[in-house]
Amino acid sequence: MANESMKLKPLGSNKYTDGEGGGNGNSPGTNEDYDPHLHRVVENPTTNVETLIHLLKGCLGTGILAMPEAFKNSGIFNGLVSTFIIGVLCTYCLHVLVKSQYILCKRLKIPILSYPESMKLALESGPQCLRPFAKMSPLLVDFFLIAYQLGICCVYIVFVGVNVKAVGDQYLKEVDVKIYILASFIPFILINCVRNLKLLAPFSTLANIITFASFGVVCYYVFQNLPPIDDRPSFGRLYTYPLFFGTTLFALEAVGVVIALENNMKTPKSFGGYFGVLNIGMAFVVVLYIGMGFIGYWRYGEIVKPSITLNFPAEQPLSQAINLLYSLAIFISYGLQGYVPVAIIWNTYVVKRLEGSTHLIAWEYLLRFACVIVTFVLALTIPMLGLFISLFGAFCLSALGLAFPAIMEICVNWPDNLGRFKWILFKDILLIIFGVVGLLAGSYSCISEIINEFKKQA
Structure with missing residues (x-):
């Protein structure tokens, strides 16, 4: 078998010590x-500050630029x-997930568990x-994780195409975004073929600098000529609210990032708690998203675009x-997001079937090509940025x-640790119902809107 340097490192993979706690996890x-x-x-464990920076980076992507359109679907208030x-x-729910994994690890004497493994054991x-x-259950969790990560990659491709087109149309003949x-x-093929994430680290730093600098310019545009706030409806239509829900969930939720970050902390106990890394990071992110959505929709109203940058004067150099x-x-972030589905598919489903092969590198690159092709086919089929974000x-x-976190919490506390009057059970059942309704209603609304858009274009 090829040496370890040829293999992708699994996200959130288990690492056991040779001493106490090094059991196989099969018996409690x-x-x-x-x-x-x-x-x-x-x-290379991360400090609290480094973990916080990574958490912010994982949450601040294309979703924040879509928040003004999300507010259009919900109403400003x-x-x-x-x-x-x-x-x-x-x-x-992220706290619930991390706590449930900790209980399982403690019960089974396992240092680290991945999300799919945790679900199965729970x-x-x-x-x-x-x-x-x-x-x-591991197959189901992997399916959603892979679908979500490939969905992010699709959104990134459409985002790049739409924004470059906005500039290109000012200097070249106007062509379809698919071109x-x-x-x-x-x-995109080339950046997804970078197998060592350390090579992307300097570019990721550049991407972070660009992102935060861009927020300053966004504020410069959105705070100009604000209309009376009474011009914006406080509530939107019930039909469009699931679109808001999907976009906001896409923007705020970073479940894969959170698990990986907590697993790689030098002091993982600092992750939770009232003033832990997770609460501090998410509080900052929520405030930033509320501010972007509120001010962006206040400024542009019903003409707001799926990415607020598309509302800025296209002829201005800035x-x-x-x-x-x-x-x-x-584009740089695509390399990081694309790494996740490749790692899951390769380590969980492919590499064990290729044991003894002398062409592991070739097979890995083939998988990377396939993932890029899948995301491009989807992006070309449905080049609708806002609906893509809401759907995934x-x-x-x-x-x-x-x-899933609610289901895990019920299972790890079953049957004797569900609290007084089994309040944990009833609370988690409500969360499960909320998640299922959000999935069905959000997906239905997005698919309906996508079909309507195709009918308009026909």
């Missing part, structure tokens, strides 16, 4: 003194309140009616520079970020 341990955090072996509530709910110890689903998307195919620079930042947010994150 009874030693209450076992602390999974003390038995983790992490290469409803959007403000709903974004806060969804932000609190997402943060709470269901095996949960109510009898859920145990038959344990075997297939710009196709023209970016080779660059606006053109922001469109191009932000597109560059998102509602479909994937309602399950990954809301329903």
Whole structure:
């Protein structure tokens, strides 16, 4: 078999110590003194500040530029309140997920568990009616994780195509956005072929600088000539509210990032808590998203675009520079986001079937090409940025970020630790219902709008 340098490193993979706590996880341990955090072996662990920076980076992508359009679908006052509530709910569910994983690790004497493994082990110890689903649960979690990450990549491709087109139309003959998307195919292939993420680190730093600098220019435009706030409706239509829900969930939820960050911290106990890394980071993100959505919709109203940068005067050099620079930042981020589905597919489903092969590198590159091709086919088929964001947010994150953590919490506390009057059980059932309704309603609204858009174009 090829040496370890040829293999992708799994996201959130297990690492066991050779001493105490190095069990195989097949039988539960009874030693209450076992602390999974003390038995983790992490290469290059991150400090609290570094973890906070990574958390902010994982949450601040294309979603924040779509928040003004999300507020258009909800109404300005409803959007403000709903974004806060969804932000609190997402943060709470992330705490539930991390805590449930910790309980499982402590119970089984395992230092680290991935999300799919945690789901399987939780269901095996949960109510009898859920145990038959344990075997297939890792596949289901992987499906949503892969779909979500590929969805992010699709959004990034469309974002780059739409924003570059906005600039190109000022100097060249106006052409369909699909031409710009196709023209970016080779660059996206190349960046997804970077197998060592350390090589992307300097470019990621550049992307962060561009992103935060762009926020300053966005503020410069949106605070100009604000109309009377009474011109904006406080509440939108019920039909469009699921679109708001999907966009906001896509923008705020970072379940895959959160698990990886907590697993790689030097002091993982600092991640939770009232003033822990997660709460501080999410509080900053929620305030930023509320501000962007509120001010952006207040400024542009019903004419707001799926990315607020498209509302800026296309003929102005400053606006053109922001469109191009932000597109560059998102292009760089594609390499990071594309790494996740490749890692899951390669390590979980492919590499074990290629044991003994002398062409592992070639197979890995083939997988990388295939992932890029899939995202481009979707982007070319449905080049609708706002609807793409809402669809993947509602479909994937309602399950990954809301329903699944609640199911895990029920299972790991079953049957004797569900609180007084079993309040944890009833609370989690409400979260599951909320997640399922969000998934169904959000997906239905997005698909309906996509069909309507195709009918308009026909």
